[in-house]
Amino acid sequence: MNYDLQTKLKLLNHLMSFISEERKKRFSDIINFRTRHLTVVLEDIYQSHNASAVLRSCDLTGVQDIHIIENKNEYDVNPEVALGSSKWLNLIKYNSNENNTLDAYNKLRGKGYKIIATTPHKNSKDLDSLSIDDKTAIVFGTELTGLSNIAIDAADEYLRIPMYGFTESYNISVSAAITLFTLTQRLHKSDINWKLDTNEITDIQLDWARNSISRHEVVEKHFFNNMN
Amino acid sequence: MNYDLQTKLKLLNHLMSFISEERKKRFSDIINFRTRHLTVVLEDIYQSHNASAVLRSCDLTGVQDIHIIENKNEYDVNPEVALGSSKWLNLIKYNSNENNTLDAYNKLRGKGYKIIATTPHKNSKDLDSLSIDDKTAIVFGTELTGLSNIAIDAADEYLRIPMYGFTESYNISVSAAITLFTLTQRLHKSDINWKLDTNEITDIQLDWARNSISRHEVVEKHFFNNMN
Numbered sequence: 379m380n381y382d383l384q385t386k387l388k389l390l391n392h393l394m395s396f397i398s399e400e401r402k403k404r405f406s407d408i409i410n411f412r413t414r415h416l417t418v419v420l421e422d423i424y425q426s427h428n429a430s431a432v433l434r435s436c437d438l439t440g441v442q443d444i445h446i447i448e449n450k451n452e453y454d455v456n457p458e459v460a461l462g463s464s465k466w467l468n469l470i471k472y473n474s475n476e477n478n479t480l481d482a483y484n485k486l487r488g489k490g491y492k493i494i495a496t497t498p499h500k501n502s503k504d505l506d507s508l509s510i511d512d513k514t515a516i517v518f519g520t521e522l523t524g525l526s527n528i529a530i531d532a533a534d535e536y537l538r539i540p541m542y543g544f545t546e547s548y549n550i551s552v553s554a555a556i557t558l559f560t561l562t563q564r565l566h567k568s569d570i571n572w573k574l575d576t577n578e579i580t581d582i583q584l585d586w587a588r589n590s591i592s593r594h595e596v597v598e599k600h601f602f603n604n605m606n
Numbered sequence: 607m608n609y610d611l612q613t614k615l616k617l618l619n620h621l622m623s624f625i626s627e628e629r630k631k632r633f634s635d636i637i638n639f640r641t642r643h644l645t646v647v648l649e650d651i652y653q654s655h656n657a658s659a660v661l662r663s664c665d666l667t668g669v670q671d672i673h674i675i676e677n678k679n680e681y682d683v684n685p686e687v688a689l690g691s692s693k694w695l696n697l698i699k700y701n702s703n704e705n706n707t708l709d710a711y712n713k714l715r716g717k718g719y720k721i722i723a724t725t726p727h728k729n730s731k732d733l734d735s736l737s738i739d740d741k742t743a744i745v746f747g748t749e750l751t752g753l754s755n756i757a758i759d760a761a762d763e764y765l766r767i768p769m770y771g772f773t774e775s776y777n778i779s780v781s782a783a784i785t786l787f788t789l790t791q792r793l794h795k796s797d798i799n800w801k802l803d804t805n806e807i808t809d810i811q812l813d814w815a816r817n818s819i820s821r822h823e824v825v826e827k828h829f830f831n832n833m834n
Contacts, residue, residue: 408770408771412770431777431780434773434776434777434780435776435780436771437772437773438769438770438771438773438776440771462772463773466771466772542640542666542667542668542790543664543665543666543667543668543691543694544632544665544690544691544694545662545690545691548662548663548783549659549779551777551780552659552662552663552779552780552783555776555780555783555784556783556784556787559788560788562770563768
């Protein structure tokens with residue numbers, strides 16, 4: 379349901395009264411480092427432990443949204459690897475079109491994102507030279523074949539992690555972790571306005587509070603009954 | 607066998623005559639970025655896919671040596687995850703003592719290494735502030751319980767990767783990859799003398815050449831018979 383900000387803040391305040399001080403402190407520490415300036419796009423990841431490891435790295439580096447393109451592989455969270463991180467993140471799935479990659483790109487561009495495809499095969503920027511002044515969506519491809527041609531051709535820029543060894547590529551979860559860690563550290567040191575706004579913070583904290591309260595639907599219903 | 611440098615160089619030259627120009631070019635590109643200034647120590651890693659992913663990251667970032675402490679868990683390379691990277695690296699195992707952790711630390715100190723334990727629980731440096739002027743060995747612990755108390759207490763310094771989420775820790779292969787990538791990039795930009803010397807380069811290229819030639823023992827035997 380879509381409430382106005384004032385109503386949401388009142389509801390949040392109410393839900394927070396059911397949550398321990400320690401956990402509330404945790405929420406406020408963590409939300410302070412959450413960002414949508416940087417986001418992750420996964421195209422047809424088929425090994426769930428890899429996708430789950432990416433979610434865990436998103437949580438740990440503060441990247442709130444993960445966009446999951448399912449042209450071929452339906453994605454499930456591997457609970458052992460994700461360690462519950464998916465319940466603190468926003469997962470946005472693209473699986474209802476013929477080509478979900480272009481659908482995802484269009485929607486992300488509509489929100490102001492520049493699309494960066496990770497590929498070792500193109501003229502590309504590295505993690506230091508990639509501009510992150512604009513909102514940035516980093517796209518990672520499948521384990522063996524990498525990104526689809528469509529995902530590469532329709533991107534705005536290309537990113538490559540330097541490799542100095544015999545192995546041809548980094549594991550997907552490793553390359554995502556290096557990318558997210560390096561770029562979020564760059565954001566933290568920059569003047570870029572990468573933090574969430576009040577509306578976003580309120581929505582996310584509402585989700586977190588709901589995840590932390592058993593039978594939160596009942597609590598919410600009571601709240602709105604008493605309001606009217 | 608221990609030959610003098612001149613003999614090793616002659617043998618290397620001979621072995622290289624059996625190897626394609628393309629592969630020789632590969633060897634010389636890769637050896638140029640190999641380092642022993644930074645090394646990795648794994649204490650009792652029990653999931654072989656994690657250890658194998660660390661080897662792959664070592665190869666990709668140019669870290670030549672991996673020190674494997676086996677107090678409890680015997681370590682095997684998972685071929686699917688390591689993608690053959692172990693054959694281009696030096697694996698040094700410590701498993702013959704009562705406490706192999708202290709044995710590894712002593713031997714590393716004997717080679718001039720400063721021992722850095724990765725742990726979130728100690729007053730610690732981060733990846734930017736850790737000094738890497740001296741030879742540096744970074745120690746990673748088991749998946750669930752982290753480093754042993756002995757490994758922590760006997761270390762010289764502590765390293766912590768900043769975490770901003772609900773999850774309590776990075777996956778071991780992810781934290782190793784972030785650490786190795788960030789520190790090798792720092793080395794490449796520094797004035798530190800991190801490259802291998804001629805002796806080390808010759809020994810490693812001999813190993814690589816042997817790994818690339820079928821029945822290299824026969825070729826070597828012929829070489830020495832003709833020399834005498």
